[in-house]
Amino acid sequence: MTDMALNRTAVERPPAPPRRWTAGRFWGNAVVALWVLIGVGFVWYLASSWNPEFVEKYGPRYWSGLKVTVSLVLSSLVAGALLSLPIALGRLSKNRYIGALAYAYIYTFRGTPLLAQVFLIYYGLGQFSNELKSIGLWGFFRDAWNCGFLAFTLNTAAYQAEILAGAIKSVPKGQWEGASALGLPKLFTFRKIILPQALIVALRPYGNEIILMIKGSAIVAIITVYDLMGQARWVFSKTFDFQAYLWAAVFYLIVVEILRNIWAWIEARLTRHLIR
Amino acid sequence: MENFLGLLSFGAEGWGDEIASGVGVTVSLALATLPFGLVLGFFVALAKQSEEPSLRLAGNIYTTIFRGLPELMTLFLIYFGAQIGLRQFLIFIGVETAIEINSFLAGMLALGVVFSSYASEVFLSAFRAIPRGQYEGGYAVGLSYGLTMRKVVMPQLIRLALPGLSNLWLVLLKDTALVSTIALSDILRQTGIAARVTKQAFFFYGTAFILYLLLAILSGLVISRIERFGQKSELAR
Numbered sequence: 021m022t023d024m025a026l027n028r029t030a031v032e033r034p035p036a037p038p039r040r041w042t043a044g045r046f047w048g049n050a051v052v053a054l055w056v057l058i059g060v061g062f063v064w065y066l067a068s069s070w071n072p073e074f075v076e077k078y079g080p081r082y083w084s085g086l087k088v089t090v091s092l093v094l095s096s097l098v099a100g101a102l103l104s105l106p107i108a109l110g111r112l113s114k115n116r117y118i119g120a121l122a123y124a125y126i127y128t129f130r131g132t133p134l135l136a137q138v139f140l141i142y143y144g145l146g147q148f149s150n151e152l153k154s155i156g157l158w159g160f161f162r163d164a165w166n167c168g169f170l171a172f173t174l175n176t177a178a179y180q181a182e183i184l185a186g187a188i189k190s191v192p193k194g195q196w197e198g199a200s201a202l203g204l205p206k207l208f209t210f211r212k213i214i215l216p217q218a219l220i221v222a223l224r225p226y227g228n229e230i231i232l233m234i235k236g237s238a239i240v241a242i243i244t245v246y247d248l249m250g251q252a253r254w255v256f257s258k259t260f261d262f263q264a265y266l267w268a269a270v271f272y273l274i275v276v277e278i279l280r281n282i283w284a285w286i287e288a289r290l291t292r293h294l295i296r
Numbered sequence: 297m298e299n300f301l302g303l304l305s306f307g308a309e310g311w312g313d314e315i316a317s318g319v320g321v322t323v324s325l326a327l328a329t330l331p332f333g334l335v336l337g338f339f340v341a342l343a344k345q346s347e348e349p350s351l352r353l354a355g356n357i358y359t360t361i362f363r364g365l366p367e368l369m370t371l372f373l374i375y376f377g378a379q380i381g382l383r384q385f386l387i388f389i390g391v392e393t394a395i396e397i398n399s400f401l402a403g404m405l406a407l408g409v410v411f412s413s414y415a416s417e418v419f420l421s422a423f424r425a426i427p428r429g430q431y432e433g434g435y436a437v438g439l440s441y442g443l444t445m446r447k448v449v450m451p452q453l454i455r456l457a458l459p460g461l462s463n464l465w466l467v468l469l470k471d472t473a474l475v476s477t478i479a480l481s482d483i484l485r486q487t488g489i490a491a492r493v494t495k496q497a498f499f500f501y502g503t504a505f506i507l508y509l510l511l512a513i514l515s516g517l518v519i520s521r522i523e524r525f526g527q528k529s530e531l532a533r
Binding site for chain 1: 350357470
């Protein structure tokens with residue numbers, strides 16, 4: 021149709037200038053070719069070492085590992101979200117001491133490696149097994165999964181509290197003042213006016229936090245939890261076959277990419293009224 | 297209490313010297329990774345904001361892979377993968393020897409690619425914050441592309457990217473703890489050995505925890521000094 025319109029008015033356009041081989045184009049094509057080569061090599065390697073016995077023997081292990089990873093991340097994210105509420109409120113509190121306490125908590129858990137936190141809880145508290153037995157908590161701390169869960173919850177609570185506090189602070193003061201001018205109670209204002217606006221700001225950081233947790237959860241493999249990474253380590257130690265790790269890497273990439281796309285969709289959906 | 301101080305002393309009985317060397321390894325690994333990751337991240341960002349579609353694609357594949365993989369997985373893939381790949385290669389050319397990849401180098405490479413994929417995003421958003429007019433002004437006074445980059449764009453870019461990059465430095469410092477799993481004697485590995493020998497796990501892992509916290513506080517002080525230095529030359533508005 022546009023062709024016909026163009027013909028009728030008989031506009032003589034000069035031909036588009038030829039795309040020249042600039043340095044950028046050369047390197048771009050070279051690197052893309054390299055990626056394609058790596059991708060083909062990767063698929064070829066996995067296909068050539070495809071072994072029905074391997075899949076039959078270890079496939080269920082990967083599936084159970086994936087389930088452990090997802091359940092661990094999901095439960096610690098939810099528990100962390102609950103724990104983050106009082107911490108975020110403390111961070112926003114006008115009381116200097118409560119604010120400092122919340123800040124100290126957040127700083128401590130964000131400033132140290134997750135691996136060190138996991139070790140401190142799993143091995144460090146394991147040293148006090150007799151004391152823990154006497155108060156009846158040993159049953160909890162004996163299990164590596166529980167220790168990983170506790171460490172992840174404490175860790176993600178710090179991150180989520182910071183996200184939430186920052187988001188609530190980002191809502192302009194006028195929103196509070198407008199609501200109080202209308203005579204709305206404080207809690208109602210928070211629930212119906214401040215929080216919906218804050219959560220939109222927090223949406224993206226929350227998505228990043230979920231992805232960071234999925235990636236971070238791989239370290240529980242070191243304290244003998246058989247998550248996806250743990251199973252890959254186990255299979256590698258049995259077979260010395262490198263595809264043990266490659267398959268787990270593929271699964272991690274798939275999970276993260278699916279989550280990223282779902283989150284982008286949710287974000288686009290929830291902020292569609294903001295598009296100008 | 298004295299017992300614990302004895303455990304941390306420098307000498308034959310204490311573990312102070314071992315842990316101090318662990319701090320040295322952690323800090324030097326992070327410091328060695330930083331320039332490598334920064335340069336790589338800058339070039340990936342350049343590729344991602346280029347007008348050439350193939351360069352953009354190449355850069356985006358890079359970040360998708362290394363931001364999607366767990367850091368531990370990247371580390372294992374590089375450490376074991378390089379080892380197996382090299383062995384296969386040596387068998388292929390007819391040499392049969394047992395080889396060990398240097399775990400410091402593997403750690404640096406793995407942490408560097410992860411760092412660079414995040415840094416490229418920071419650089420990219422900094423690039424987008426610099427108006428086109430800055431480049432055009434550079435060309436108008438006769439500067440070449442390279443000179444415009446170096447003298448006009450870079451000074452502004454660094455200031456814009458600094459907050460994001462200092463965040464990434466703290467992440468890098470924490471990620472170095474992962475190399476303890478490939479037998480590199482960093483803080484966590486040294487304190488772990490001490491914990492196993494002395495059966496004082498809580499004390500030694502607590503020491504590691506506090507050491508990492510101190511490193512984070514120290515980096516925070518240095519970063520705020522750098523930021524103040526950067527703000528000094530900013531226009532008073």
